[in-house]
Amino acid sequence: MKILIVAETDGGRVSEKTLPAIAFAQQQSPDNFTILAIGENLQCIETLTGYGAQAVLTVNHPALAKPLAERYAPVIAHHARQLGADAIVATTTTFSRDVLARVAGLLDAPMLSDIIALETANGKLVAKRPIYSANLIGTFEVEGSPVVITVRGPAWGKPNPTGAQSPVQSAEAPAAIPQRAEWLGLQGGSGGRPDLTQARVVVSGGRPLKDPETFEKYIGGLADALGGAVGATRAAVDSGIAPNELQVGQTGKTVAPELYIAVAVSGSVQHLAGMKDSKVIVAINTDPEAPIFQVADYGLVADLYQVLPELTELVKNSRA
C-alpha cells in the first residue's frame, strides 16, 4: 500500500498532531509512505523527518498561507494522483475533516473517518471505527483505490524514530488554486497549556462551574498543578463558561490521556464518546448515581467547591 500522509499545518507551521498518522503508516506500510506538508514559508518540517518517510514534500505558496479546504484539497489531490497513492491519510482533527473529505470528493474516493484499526482481507480494506457517538464500533469493508482515511489519534499513538532523516523536497502546487473563500481570522488558543489532544493529563469541568472565572480558578488551577490541559462539556461551553475549543465529546475533541479528571461532569454518552479511552478516569460529582461513575476508575462523591482546593494543594505538594 502506497500511503500519502497529509501533515496538519496552520499554513505556517507543521503540527505534532500529524504524528498518529505517521504511526499508522509505519504500521501499515513502513517502507512506502510519503508526507505532504502545505503552507507558506512552512516551519517545523523537522517534526516529520525522523520516521522513515520516503520523502517529505513541501508545497509553499502565498495562496496557501491559511488552511482553506478549497485551496488545499486540489494540491493534495494533485500529489495523490502523481504519486499513485492507494491511501491518503491524516490524523482526525477539524483540519483533516474539512480538507480530506473534499479531497475524497475530488478523487471520487470512498473515505474512512476516524479509524481505530485496519487490515486487508481478500483484497478489501477492513476498518474499525466508532459509530453512533462511539456507543458502538463498526467494521467497514471498502473496495477500490485510492481510499481517503483519517485516523483517531489516541488509537495509533506516536511513531517510532528511525534514526535516519527523510529527504525534504519542495514540490509544485497545481497551476490553478481556487481562491473564492478567504480567511479572515482566528480567535482562541490554549493560553500556554498543553494541547488538549496531546496532553498526558486532562482536567474537565461541567456546567456547575458557573462562570469563566470560577471555571478557570478550579479547573484551570488543578490542571496547572498537574501540568495538564483543560477540557469542558458541551453544557459548560454552551453556557459560556469555557471556550468552544475545549469541548470534549462526540462533537468536540477526542482525548485519551493517561489521566482524565472529570469534575461536575454528568457523563452523557456524547461526552463519554470523547474520553472513555483514557487510561485512568477520575470522577468528582455530588450525585452518586451520575453515569460518569460507571466509567471512572476512581470516583469521589463530593462537592467540587469543597474538595478541589485541597486536591490541588495535595497534587502540588506531591509533585514538589
Add this chain to the structure above:
Amino acid sequence: MKILVSVKRVPDPYAKITPNATGADINRDGLQMAVNPFDEIALEEAIRLKEAGKASEVVAVSIGGAESQEQLRTALAMGADRAILVQTDALLDAPSVAKILAAVYQREQPQLMLMGKQAIDMDENQVGQMLAALLDLPQATFASKITLENGSAIVERETDNGIETLKTPLPAIITADLRLNEPRYVALTGIVRARSKPLETLTPADLGVQVQTRMRLVKVEAPPARKAGKRVSDVHELVRLLREEARVI
C-alpha cells in the same frame, strides 16, 4: 434567494443503540427515529434567514426509504416551503449521497446549501465537503455563526484551534455545528399546516444518478466495556491511589 437543506433520518440522539442478534446492524425494533440534530440546526438557520427576509424559499431534501417522509414532514412543519424525497432503499455510502445531492442541487439551483456537519449515526462528517468538491463550490464547514451580506457569507467556524472566520461568495456549501442556533419546537399547528405543503418523490434514476456503494458496514459490536472502579472517601485517598496504584501522578 433559495436555500436547499438536506435532512437525514437517524435514531433519536437519546435512544439506546445496541447491536442486533446477527451483529451485522443495530437493533431497530421500536427504535425512535428523528431528524439528524445537525440537519435540524441547518434547517433552523435557513428558516431564520427566510424570516429575516434574506431568503425567499427553503427546500428540504432527504434521501432514503419512504419512511424518511416523516422527517421531511417535520422539516415542513418547522417552516420549510417544500420537500423532496429521493427515494431509495439502497445502502448508500457518503460519495453516493453526495452525488445524489449534487444532482438535486443542479436541478434546484439554490444560492446556498445548508447541511448538518455530520449525521449522528455513522458520524462520518464527509458529505458536505464531498458535495462542495463535486459542484466545485467553496465550503465553510462547522459553522457556529453565519452572516449574509452582498452575495457573500461571513462564517465563524468551530475548529480545534478556536473560532475561525472566513468569507465566501455564494453559492457555497455551509455545514452546521451545534452552536449555530437552537432549533425551534414544532407546534401542532405547524404539523397540521405542513400536510398541505408539497412533498415530491424522485428516484436516483430520475436524477440520472447511478449509485455504486463501495463501503459497507459489515459488523457492529459494543466497544470493550470499562468497568466501574472504586469509590474513594476523600482527596487524600484519591491522591494516594493515583500515585501508588495507578501511578499517573
